[in-house]
Amino acid sequence: MSTALAVARREFKTFFQSPIAYIVIGVFLLVTGWLYFSTLFLGGTASLRSFFGFAPVLFVVFAPAVTMRLLAEERKSGTLELLLSMPIKDWEVVIGKFSAALAMVAVGLLWTLPYPLSVSSLIARGVSFDWGPVLGGYFGLLLLASSFLALGLWASALSRNQIVGFIIGLLLCFAFYFVDKFAFLLPSSLGEILQFLSVDYHFENIARGVFDTRDVLFYLSLTTAGLMLTTRSLAAARQ
Amino acid sequence: MSEAMISIEGLSKSYGTTQALRGVSFEVPRGQVVGFLGPNGAGKTTAMRILAGYALPTAGTAKVAGIDVVLNSLASRRMIGYLPENNPLYEEMMVLDFLAFVAQVRGIAPAEQRQRIKNAVEHCGLKSVISKDIGQLSKGFRQRVGLAQAIIHDPDLLILDEPTSGLDPNQIVEIRHLIKELGQQKTVILSTHILSEVQSTCSRVLIINEGKLVADDSPERLALGEGGTIHVVLTSRLGNALQAAEVQSILAHIPGVSSVETAEAEGAGTLGFALGYGKEDPRRALFEAAVKNGLLLLEVRRKHVSLEETFRKLTAGEGAPSGPSAEAA
Numbered sequence: 001m002s003t004a005l006a007v008a009r010r011e012f013k014t015f016f017q018s019p020i021a022y023i024v025i026g027v028f029l030l031v032t033g034w035l036y037f038s039t040l041f042l043g044g045t046a047s048l049r050s051f052f053g054f055a056p057v058l059f060v061v062f063a064p065a066v067t068m069r070l071l072a073e074e075r076k077s078g079t080l081e082l083l084l085s086m087p088i089k090d091w092e093v094v095i096g097k098f099s100a101a102l103a104m105v106a107v108g109l110l111w112t113l114p115y116p117l118s119v120s121s122l123i124a125r126g127v128s129f130d131w132g133p134v135l136g137g138y139f140g141l142l143l144l145a146s147s148f149l150a151l152g153l154w155a156s157a158l159s160r161n162q163i164v165g166f167i168i169g170l171l172l173c174f175a176f177y178f179v180d181k182f183a184f185l186l187p188s189s190l191g192e193i194l195q196f197l198s199v200d201y202h203f204e205n206i207a208r209g210v211f212d213t214r215d216v217l218f219y220l221s222l223t224t225a226g227l228m229l230t231t232r233s234l235a236a237a238r239q
Numbered sequence: 240m241s242e243a244m245i246s247i248e249g250l251s252k253s254y255g256t257t258q259a260l261r262g263v264s265f266e267v268p269r270g271q272v273v274g275f276l277g278p279n280g281a282g283k284t285t286a287m288r289i290l291a292g293y294a295l296p297t298a299g300t301a302k303v304a305g306i307d308v309v310l311n312s313l314a315s316r317r318m319i320g321y322l323p324e325n326n327p328l329y330e331e332m333m334v335l336d337f338l339a340f341v342a343q344v345r346g347i348a349p350a351e352q353r354q355r356i357k358n359a360v361e362h363c364g365l366k367s368v369i370s371k372d373i374g375q376l377s378k379g380f381r382q383r384v385g386l387a388q389a390i391i392h393d394p395d396l397l398i399l400d401e402p403t404s405g406l407d408p409n410q411i412v413e414i415r416h417l418i419k420e421l422g423q424q425k426t427v428i429l430s431t432h433i434l435s436e437v438q439s440t441c442s443r444v445l446i447i448n449e450g451k452l453v454a455d456d457s458p459e460r461l462a463l464g465e466g467g468t469i470h471v472v473l474t475s476r477l478g479n480a481l482q483a484a485e486v487q488s489i490l491a492h493i494p495g496v497s498s499v500e501t502a503e504a505e506g507a508g509t510l511g512f513a514l515g516y517g518k519e520d521p522r523r524a525l526f527e528a529a530v531k532n533g534l535l536l537l538e539v540r541r542k543h544v545s546l547e548e549t550f551r552k553l554t555a556g557e558g559a560p561s562g563p564s565a566e567a568a
Binding site: 002003005006007013014017018077078079081082083084085088089095122165238239 | 288291292293295314316321323328339344383
């Protein structure tokens with residue numbers, strides 16, 4: 001496990017030494033900040049609900065952007081051969097890379113904390129800001145991000161080309177986001193299945209402050225599935 | 240069996256329909272420095288990748304110090320230092336950070352890491368570039384970084400895939416020197432297509448062609464076994480004219496000479512011949528025959544069959560023999 005940690009630390013450090021980190025996080029903050037504050041005063045409610053409403057869509061784009069180079073680049077430059085000939089298990093490589101990606105997203109989310117902090121300070125005297133849904137929302141976002149990152153990582157393992165990795169990751173994440181958007185057109189039993197597969201549906205539950213283990217389990221299963229597929233693809237990349 | 244550092248048996252590997260290795264078997268005892276020769280695409284890299292635990296064989300077994308590289312991959316990888324083809328490195332990392340990363344993944348105890356990194360840096364002469372990004376280094380230094388990561392955990396076996404490719408002659412000499420030094424304590428298997436490299440660093444040569452082992456011997460014997468040619472220029476001791484046919488027949492009767500052909504002379508009154516010879520060196524007999532027949536040797540120039548020629552003979556297309564060739568010698 002210490003080997004996985006070494007991989008994670010290296011990846012995290014590399015990420016923040018390159019301009020990608022600042023571009024990805026900067027653009028993310030710019031978009032969320034603008035979307036959030038431009039509608040905040042129209043809505044007139046001191047909550048983060050709108051932020052949690054559009055955050056999943058943004059993650060569809062940003063999660064694959066974080067993961068796209070993680071394995072594709074190692075395959076392209078040949079360093080994967082170096083890494084996989086060291087005494088490290090394939091799944092430890094995967095866990096290491098995934099943890100680094102999750103940590104990057106967490107750092108990005110950390111920078112959005114000024115949103116709830118500033119809104120809570122704007123609130124009328126005598127009324128208390130409801131932190132419950134905010135904490136739930138952040139927890140849910142991390143879960144959602146982890147499932148997207150696992151899918152993105154798998155996409156990155158499939159090709160030597162980062163752009164291909166990004167596009168496949170984007171499509172996968174989008175599929176799990178979009179799957180229930182037209183569910184209301186379908187018979188209710190089928191609609192429910194699609195809803196259960198939807199990353200967004202489970203997130204809405206958590207962001208509402210409703211804590212259901214089924215939602216958590218959904219994300220954990222999706223993450224596990226993504227990481228297992230990544231491990232398999234990595235083993236197949238050994239030639 | 241278990242004393243052998245490397246034992247490979249019936250190793251085969253195919254990618255789809257192409258067969259990279261077709262049943263290669265050999266053993267390498269502890270402490271030997273082995274050169275792995277073969278034309279591009281012969282299967283050198285594939286064999287090394289399998290040995291290093293990166294690629295999986297289609298059939299056959301490979302063991303490192305008795306440990307199967309497939310069944311017990313992690314344990315065998317721990318004993319190996321590997322320099323992959325083209326020396327892939329994390330370009331954006333600092334040399335020191337990179338070596339520290341390798342030490343961590345290699346599972347070296349944190350208390351020991353400093354010392355190990357220091358040893359590797361000193362051994363490979365990296366002190367001056369320790370805080371530079373790998374991407375900024377010259378090819379020679381990059382190669383040293385590749386070697387440093389391969390020896391940081393003090394492995395028993397070093398697998399070096401074309402360690403001197405792309406280097407300038409000075410760098411080649413330096414890296415060779417380093418490999419020689421490492422070879423005093425470790426078993427080394429290195430691939431190359433620079434044949435003089437094998438002659439200067441290895442005590443044994445394996446030649447592989449089209450996925451099969453075609454020769455397995457010491458570089459000296461591979462080079463010697465086949466004989467060569469001697470160019471001679473003669474003149475008459477007493478200054479009288481020489482009969483070419485007569486001289487030719489004298490030369491043909493010298494023990495050890497297998498063929499005589501006329502070659503360039505040096506001017507009037509001289510004759511030139513090219514004498515082919517086999518395993519026996521005919522120079523002594525040549526000199527005696529010349530004295531006896533009143534001939535004066537103006538020039539005797541011996542040309543060995545080089546390792547290069549043996550290599551070409553063994554690996555050029557269809558004519559290649561299938562078994563270890565030099566064993567008959």
